[in-house]
Amino acid sequence: MWFARTSRESSPRSRTEPSQEPAVAGLRLDSGVYRQLDRLQLTASRFLRGRGVGSRASFRRKPAIEFREHRKYVPGDDLRFIDWKASARHEHYFLRQGEQPKEASIYLVIDCSGSMRWGHPPKSRAQLLLAAALGYVALSQGDRLTVLPVGGDPWQNPWGPISGKGQVPGLLHFLFGLEFASQVPLEQAILQALQPVSPPGLVLILSDLMGVSHLSDLLARLPAPTWDVVVIHMLHPSEIVPTQHGNWELVDIETGSSANYDIDSDAVARYAARIAAWKSAMELECVEHRALYISCTSDERLEPDLLGHLRALDILRPT
Numbered sequence: 001m002w003f004a005r006t007s008r009e010s011s012p013r014s015r016t017e018p019s020q021e022p023a024v025a026g027l028r029l030d031s032g033v034y035r036q037l038d039r040l041q042l043t044a045s046r047f048l049r050g051r052g053v054g055s056r057a058s059f060r061r062k063p064a065i066e067f068r069e070h071r072k073y074v075p076g077d078d079l080r081f082i083d084w085k086a087s088a089r090h091e092h093y094f095l096r097q098g099e100q101p102k103e104a105s106i107y108l109v110i111d112c113s114g115s116m117r118w119g120h121p122p123k124s125r126a127q128l129l130l131a132a133a134l135g136y137v138a139l140s141q142g143d144r145l146t147v148l149p150v151g152g153d154p155w156q157n158p159w160g161p162i163s164g165k166g167q168v169p170g171l172l173h174f175l176f177g178l179e180f181a182s183q184v185p186l187e188q189a190i191l192q193a194l195q196p197v198s199p200p201g202l203v204l205i206l207s208d209l210m211g212v213s214h215l216s217d218l219l220a221r222l223p224a225p226t227w228d229v230v231v232i233h234m235l236h237p238s239e240i241v242p243t244q245h246g247n248w249e250l251v252d253i254e255t256g257s258s259a260n261y262d263i264d265s266d267a268v269a270r271y272a273a274r275i276a277a278w279k280s281a282m283e284l285e286c287v288e289h290r291a292l293y294i295s296c297t298s299d300e301r302l303e304p305d306l307l308g309h310l311r312a313l314d315i316l317r318p319t
Contacts, residue, residue, distance in 0.1 A: 027125065027128060027129060027132075027176050029129070029132055029133065029136070029172075029302075030303075032303070033133065033302060033303050033307075034136070036303060036307065037133055037136050037137050037140065037307075038140060039318055039319060040137050040307075040311070040316045040317065040318060040319065041137065041141045041316070041317055041318075041319045042104070042106060042134065042137055042138055042141070042143065042202060042315065042316060043314050043315055043316065043317050044104040044106075044143075044201070044202040044228055070083060070086060070094040070095065070096065070097065071094065071095055071097055072092050072093070072094060072095070073087075073092065073093035073094060073095050077095055081095050081096050081097075082094065082095055082096075083095065083096045104138075104143045104144070104201055104202055105143070105144045105146070105161070105197075105199055105200070105201025105202070106134075106135075106138040106143045106144065106145045106146070106201060106202050106204070107146050107147075107148055107194065107197065107201060107202065107203045107204065108131050108134060108135055108138075108145065108146070108147045108148065108204050108206070109148045109150055109190055109193065109194075109203060109204065109205040109206065109207070110127065110128075110131055110147065110148065110149045110150065110175070110178065110206055111127070111150055111151065111184070111186065111205075111206060111207035111208060111209075112149045112150060112151040112156060112178055112179065112180050112181075112184070113150075113151040113180065113181075113182060113183060113184040113186070113208075113210065113254060114180060114181050114182055114183065114253050114254040115208055115210040115253055115254055116180045116207075116208060117180045117181075117253065118236060118239075118253050119236035119238065119239075119298055121298070122180075122298070123208055123234055123235070123236055123298040124178075124180050125298070126234060126298040126299075126300065126302070126306070127206050127234055127298070128175050128176060128178070129302045129306075130206060130232070130234075130302060130306050131147070131175055131206055132171065132172055132175050132176075133302060133306075133307060134204060135147065135168075135171045135175070136168055136171070137316065139162070139163065139164060139165050139167050139168055139171065140165045140168075141319065142163060142164075143163065144160075144161045144162070144163045144201075145160050145161065145162055145163065145167075145171070146158055146159070146160035146161040146162075146197065147159040147160055147171070147174060147175065148190075148193040148194065148197075149178050150184060150186065150189040150190055150193055150207075151180075151181075151182055151184035151186075151189060156178060156179065158193065159171070159174045182254065183211070183254040183255055184211075185211070186207060186209065186210075186211065186212050187212060187215070187217055187218045190205065190218060191218060191221055194222070200222075200226045200227045201227070201228070202227075202228040202229075202230070203222060203227060203228065203229045203230070204230050204232065205229070205230065205231045205232065206232045206234065207231075207232070207233065207234070208233070208234055208235055208239075209231075209233055209282065210254075212282075214281070214282075214285060215231065215282055215285045215286065215289075215291075216285050216288075216289070219285065219286065219289035219291050220289065222289075222291075223289070223290075224289070224290035224291070225290075228291075229286075229289070229291035229292070230291065230292045230294065230315060231282070231286055231291060231292070231293050231294065232294045232296065233279065233282065233293065233294065233295045233296070234296050234297070234298055235275075235295075235296075235297060235298065236297065236298050236299070237297050237298075237299055239275070240272065240275055240297070241268065241272050242263065242268055242271060242272075244263050245263050245264060245265070245268075246262075246263060247260065247261075247262050247263075248260070248261055248263055249261075279295055283295070292313070292315070294309065294310070294313060294315070296309060
């Protein structure tokens with residue numbers, strides 16, 4: 001039982017709970033971060049379908065002056081795009097075809113369960129800053145963005161789909177206004193949020209995955225190459241290796257239930273081993289379903305730590 005992962009501690013033999021720092025206090029993206037983001041693009045498979053014309057390479061072809069490949073002429077084709085030199089060497093007329101750039105559908109899944117409020121500063125702070133950066137990249141590069149908050153009290157509606165850099169202020173207002181509360185069955189909630197979504201696209205899941213024992217059922221419903229899935233697993237450093245020792249009463253931040261634990265060095269070592277095994281199992285399931293798993297901590301800076309990590313893994317790449 002990984003009770004401590006979703007708990008906040010009190011003083012020894014006490015139920016006095018520390019106040020939680022507001023998730024959105026002073027949240028903003030620095031101007032230097034914007035300059036970095038303007039030169040980046042989210043990596044998405046060329047097999048993903050897009051509704052409209054964008055800036056991404058695709059397998060779509062159209063008659064064009066810019067040459068990509070030939071196809072045979074059929075009655076009704078525009079004669080302006082016939083390649084007369086290539087046609088003269090064969091028995092058929094050939095049309096010059098160029099690439100029709102497309103947009104990608106980007107889905108930001110934000111875990112709004114109560115456990116994201118834990119920590120000083122809370123995990124939700126780093127999560128929202130990263131979500132804002134990823135959303136900005138999607139909008140600035142002409143992709144179609146939908147933000148899907150999962151959980152919260154009351155349940156929060158999706159935002160989007162929208163596109164265009166002019167939508168960035170609305171994105172930031174929406175993200176920094178999200179509420180974090182309640183206990184969420186994450187896998188079921190994500191599938192419920194994605195159920196009405198069309199077309200398939202790149203799904204970025206930002207969560208601490210509390211209460212999730214496996215991801216196979218979720219990933220099986222989002223198969224590659226129809227979907228691209230990136231799981232960004234964000235934990236607080238104290239959830240990975242607790243610093244508390246002694247007799248503690250732990251209170252679950254989502255359910256309010258409590259239990260007493262005598263925490264010594266051996267208990268911390270066993271706990272850390274179970275956390276490492278849990279993360280490894282999540283990563284293996286992602287590999288098996290051709291999804292990408294990324295582990296990070298909420299104390300990492302947006303730039304260079306989090307964004308640098310995503311660039312190193314080719315989730316973000318230069319335009």
